[in-house]
Amino acid sequence: MAGVGFSLKKLRDDDSYTGLIRLYGAAGIISSGPWLLSILTLLFIGIIGRQLVPNTVALQRFQVSVTWLFAASLLWTGPLQLMFTRFIADRDYLGEHDQTLPNLHGALAVVGAATFALAVPFVVQFEDSSWLFKWLLASAFVVLSQTWMAIIVLTGLRAHMHVFGCFALGYGVTFIGCMLGAPYGETGLLGGFVAGQSALLFSSLAVLAKKMPAKTPVAFRFLERRSLFFELGVVGLLYNLGVWIDKLIFWWSPGTGQRVLGPLYASEVYDLPIFLAYLTIVPGMAVFLVRVETDFAEAHHAFYAAVRNGAPLLRLETLCQEMTDSARRAVVDIVKIQGITLVVCATVGPWLLSVAGISELHLPLFYIDAAGVALQVIMLAVTSMFFYLDRRRAVCWLTGMLFVSNASLTWLTQRMGPEFYGYGFAIAMAITSLVGLVALSRTFQHLVRDTFMRQPVVS
Amino acid sequence: MQQTSEIAGENRSWMSAFGLVLALAAELGGLVCALRGEQAPAVGLHALSALGFGLWAADGKVMSRPGPFIAACMMVFTIPVLGALGVALLIVPAWRDQRPAENDGIVEISLPHAAAVSGGSSAQEGAQQVRIAPAPIELVLRSQGAAQKRVASVMALRRMDAARAVPLLRVALGDTHEDVRLLAYAILERREKELRGRIEVLLNDLEALQAASAASEDKQRAAVLKALAEQHWELVHGGFVSGDVEKQTLTAAARYGHESLLQAQDGSLALLLGRIQLRACKPGSALHYLRAAGSLGVGSSVLAPLYAEAAFLMRRFDAIGPLLAEAGNAPLARPKLDAVARFWTAREDQT
Amino acid sequence: MTKEADIALLLEGTYPYVRGGVSSWVHQIITGLPLVTFSLIFVGGRRSDYGEIRYELPKNVVHVETHYLEDAWKQKQSKSSPRTGENQFRQSAELHEFLKYSAGGKRPAGVDVEALGKTADRVLGLLERPDGLCLNDYLSHPLAWEQIRKAHLEGDDQASFVDYFWSLRLMHGPLFQLARIANSAAPARAYHTISTGYAGFLGALLQRRRQRPLILTEHGIYTKERRIDLNQADWFEQLHAGREDASLGTTTALRELWIRFFESLGRLTYRAADPIISLYEGNRRRQLQDGAAAERTRVIVNGIDPKRFLPAFTQRSPQVPKVVGLIGRVVPIKDVKTFIRTIRQVVSVVPEAEGWIIGGADEDPAYAQECEALARSLGIADKLKFLGHQNVIEILPKLGVLMLTSISEAQPLAILEAFAAGVPCVATDVGACREQIEGGTPQDRALGLAGRVVPFADADALARAAIELLSDTDNWHACQAAARKRVAQHYSQETMLDAYMKVYQRALEV
Secondary structure: OOOOHHHHHHHHHOOOHHHHHHHHHHHHHHHHHHHHHHHHHHHHHHHHHHHHOOOHHHHHHHHHHHHHHHHHHHHHHHHHHHHHHHHHHHHHHOOOHHHHHHHHHHHHHHHHHHHHHHHHHHHOOOOOOOHHHHHHHHHHHHHHHHHHHHHHHHHHOOOHHHHHHHHHHHHHHHHHHHHHHHHHHHHHHHHHHHHHHHHHHHHHHHHHHHHOOOOOOOOOHHHOHHHOOHHHHHHHHHHHHHHHHHHHHHHHOOOOOEEEEOOEEEOHHHHHHHHHHHHOOHHHHHHHHHHHHHHHHHHHHHHHHHHHOOOOHHHHHHHHHHHHHHHHHHHHHHHHHHHHHHHHHHHHHHHHHHHHOOOHHHHHHHHHHHHHHHHHHHHHHHHHHHHHOOOHHHHHHHHHHHHHHHHHHHHHHHHHOHHHOOHHHHHHHHHHHHHHHHHHHHHHHOHHHHHHHOOOOOO | OHHHHHHHOOOOOHHHHHHHHHHHHHHHHHHHHHHOOOHHHHHHHHHHHHHHHHHHHOOOOOOOOHHHHHHHHHHHHHOOOHHHHHHHHHHHHHHHOOOOOOOOOOOOOOOOOOOOOOOOOOOOOOOOOOOOOHHHHHHHHHOOOOHHHHHHHHHHHOOOOHHHHHHHHHHHHOOOOHHHHHHHHHHHHHHHHHHHHHHHHHHHHHHHHHHOOOHHHHHHHHHHHHHHHHHHHHHHHOOOOOHHHHHHHHHHHHHHHHHHHHHOOOHHHHHHHHHHHHHOOOHHHHHHHHHHHHHOOOOHHHHHHHHHHHHHHOOOHHHHHHHHHHHHHOOOOOHHHHHHHHHHHHHHHHO | OOOOEEEEEEEEOOOOOOOOHHHHHHHHHHHHOOOOOEEEEEEEOOHHHOOOOOOOOOOOEEEEEEEEOOHHHHOOOOOOOOOOOHHHHHHHHHHHHHHHHHOOOOOOOOOOHHHHHHHHHHHHHHEOOOOOEOHHHHHHOHHHHHHHHHHHHHOOOOOOHHHHHHHHHHHHHHHHHHHHHHHHOOOEEEEEEOOOHHHHHHHHHHHHHHOOOEEEEEOOOHHHHHHHHHHHOHHHHHHOOOOOOOOHHHHHHHHHHHHHHHHHHHHHHHHHOOOEEEOOHHHHHHHHHOOOOHHHEEEOOOOEOHHHHHHHHHOOOOOOOOEEEEEOOOOHHHOHHHHHHHHHHHHHHOOOOEEEEEOOOOOOHHHHHHHHHHHHHHOOOOOEEEOOOOOHHHHHHHOOEEEEOOOOOOOOHHHHHHHHOOOOEEEEOOOOHHHHHHOOOHHHHOOOOOEEEEOOOOHHHHHHHHHHHHHOHHHHHHHHHHHHHHHHHHOEHHHHHHHHHHHHHHHHHO
């Protein structure tokens, strides 16, 4: 697939200072825009909704429900997301562009059915909620799961502006819907949320239908055994688990978590800091997009094209070196930018929190979470580059390491007391990133050799 | 594909219309029940609505198209009200409106650029223009010494257009070094094999078209006939036939070309026929075709040398000079023609 | 337990699965020396290219084994030994250096080619042996990569690397396969290979490992025939069909690579074989050029038994039949298309003439179809007959002239057989044809012309010669007389079998 589109490349070639700002600004919007929108919308709903709801419990129930919906849908569809992306990429490479849309519809059908079936036994556990609320919860679960599938396809097509537009529309409707529904308590809020997510889903499907050719409306080819890479499924599961496990542990531990609604838990001490910490990775994500998804992707493409087109060895080694250099630049730049961000947070943090009315007790946890989250961006860069090189096994190991280390270290630090909260997450990220970087470096060292020697001989 | 045309067609089955009506009614009913707090009927009606939408989405043919049915059903059912709205307003119309994938259609066969068409651009044999001019290659081929250079020259001839390469290949065929001979032989054999292969394919196409006789086929027939004339001309022009086989091939080429010309007035074809007749030493017919070519838009500077050749064959030597003077501003690509032109125009000046 | 045969024949793509001149010769040797026991080790390319055994194997063939080089990739690979390392790869590098320098390239000072040669011999013993090098090492060991990389950079470092890399793999796979074959081949007291190339390499391996003598008889020159194959290979064209920067340089470089590869196999065979036999002086000189040691080379001409063909001679009718025959397989190297073009011209002058193609058409069906199509498009489909494989004794009396239009030959048996049956021959100037038709030694030349020799791929010249012979009866009879005398005096089967018996005896004594 092409790079991040002409606009970003053109911006990158503009060396002036304003050009640089525009480049990273655009990158920031593209990479972080969508989820920032969602976070900010929910934040605003929380702030303004406080005035509209009959009681604050309703708002809290709503917020916890949404958090769990996001977590559950990501965990649940994680495996399929990766496998499906790979499926689409393979079809694209073979020139079968008309397979994408029908198979997406097929995937949505399958995901929808399976998710709803999974949701039903879950939602019946919510004893003190209305059946409408339960229904909406199940719907929301289904819609979110389906939305991720549609969004990854759009992202894969590099239709970033469309993604942003759909999110804007979707969360706009969410906001309005929630405002309208707030007087009806958590059911109304949830109804607004479902309306907004449906708008997001349907608008992205409409965009896709316009952009892509297709011969049939629905296809299920992605379910064929030979089209699926199960290692990717494992990676999808482990990665999402690795990222969420520390939150889950905090939610479920009796000391730190409280039962809020039905089987849903929240952690007063842990949730807010990490939520705020995730806001700080916007610069890092922008750099990721420019350095990894554009620069590195180009160098990578150039290398493999040269291999196929019969370039001499010296040229191949030069191109490989350029790829290595761009990888190094990517990591260094991410570290730099997030480092600066951390310093800014440390400086401005206390003031911001006081302005927002959040207790200063959260501050230490916020700092360590910000560090951990920065390392997560590096992990993302490393795994992306491994994916480019198609080293699925390596990513499997890395994500497995992430899950195991995050789980065990979080549990350990929990036992050690409140001063150590959050260190589990950060250290797990640090370890995994470090190991990943070392492995990546070794891979680059022998990349030319392995590209040739590892190919099987097929007679 | 059958499904595409069904989607695009206007006549949807009554089943699908029924499905839509049922779905809308059921959804509204379900909504009413929900607002009145009656759970079970609301769920039931909602499920019915989902089925109805599925039916509508699948155009009534649930068995043959389970995909759209399931997908639509799913979306409507899992998302109250909004699912129905989304499916009805966005999804199914988008499905109905889909552009079919680009038709692979008929692949254009790239025929070799017959040397007859003027302009001299041998565009068809790949975009690769050999960067070595023919004259130096000839020098190399006729030289003695290390065979390696001659082998490389012969390899370069593979990419050159037939008109210039074939005479040089025949020179290489008599080389003292065996490797050069064998390589030239292989290249010549391959060219002839390709030519004859294309002729076979074209003859088969012609046969297939003879059967059908619809009006739209005429253009195709004309194209095939033109291609056959070109290929037969290539056989002669490349020196692959000699003696009375050459005569027979020229006759066949003329016949195919003439038939094609009757169906499609084509300047370049008329020009080709002119050259064929000149080679067959029939200047009268050649003139007829050349005039036709002129009236169809072929430039006079292109036709002039051919007119001159016809004049030569008819022994009208006085006419040659003025004709070649017309072709005077021919580009450098035809040095031999320039030399000839100079000879005849100089004679003109003398008399 | 297979009995140890006297001589193991190493056959690449010929006897007993393919009919042809070389196969007939092999069959002749085996049947002519009934006191010697033979085992047959056949090496072919792809299984699908060969059918059944086409000859009735004589009783002195005690063992037959068949191998296909395509299995190089299909068989389960032997595991690399953990001890494989620098030592083995260094020796392999020296082998390659030996091959480079012994070809006569300029060598840096202080390079001892003989010592390199000894290492080369040792490497032959290492392949597919414990503590040696196996195919797996070549495919995956980091040192193998280093070697390939170095070779590319020292060679044409601007050529396409991916093509170079895969060509090397395609080349080396079969060599390891041959080493495996050498490990398990049935025992024999001496080995006789009928060509260089892969069979020759197998012979060198067997000579080295089992310390038994290796005899080489070369009919055609293997490297020349592979050059011809390469020239016609479609895959060279297709290789660059889709590429943006398809370069002439890469095609030439690859072609050179393959030619050098086959030349190296040849040199390794020459190094291991004694004696090195060729069919005529021209070929012997070529062998010397290609690296054979002069003192080991000798010429043993093919021979036939004239008595066998006497009935074919006596059955002839007094008139010269207006039939031009080509005895040979319908394959590109025989250039049947030029024969067809020649017949076209002959028929235009001698309308009652016919052309017969006497040989199997199943080896290259595509080519056979092209020939038939050519005959049709030239309008002589009724004058040209594809007779398939025929009994020579029955068919020769019906021929007026034998025509050989091959672009490459050794010492065609068909010409000798035609001469013995009293049929003059028109042939292209390839291989030993000139010697056969015009005479080799002055004594031989004094016998006169037994036909005509013309340049190859020249249908005009071929037609003129054929027309001349068919029309001028006196000339025809003179050629016939010369032909029969020449065969009887200089190409006798007895002489050939005697010579080989002596060669075998000497080898078996060692």
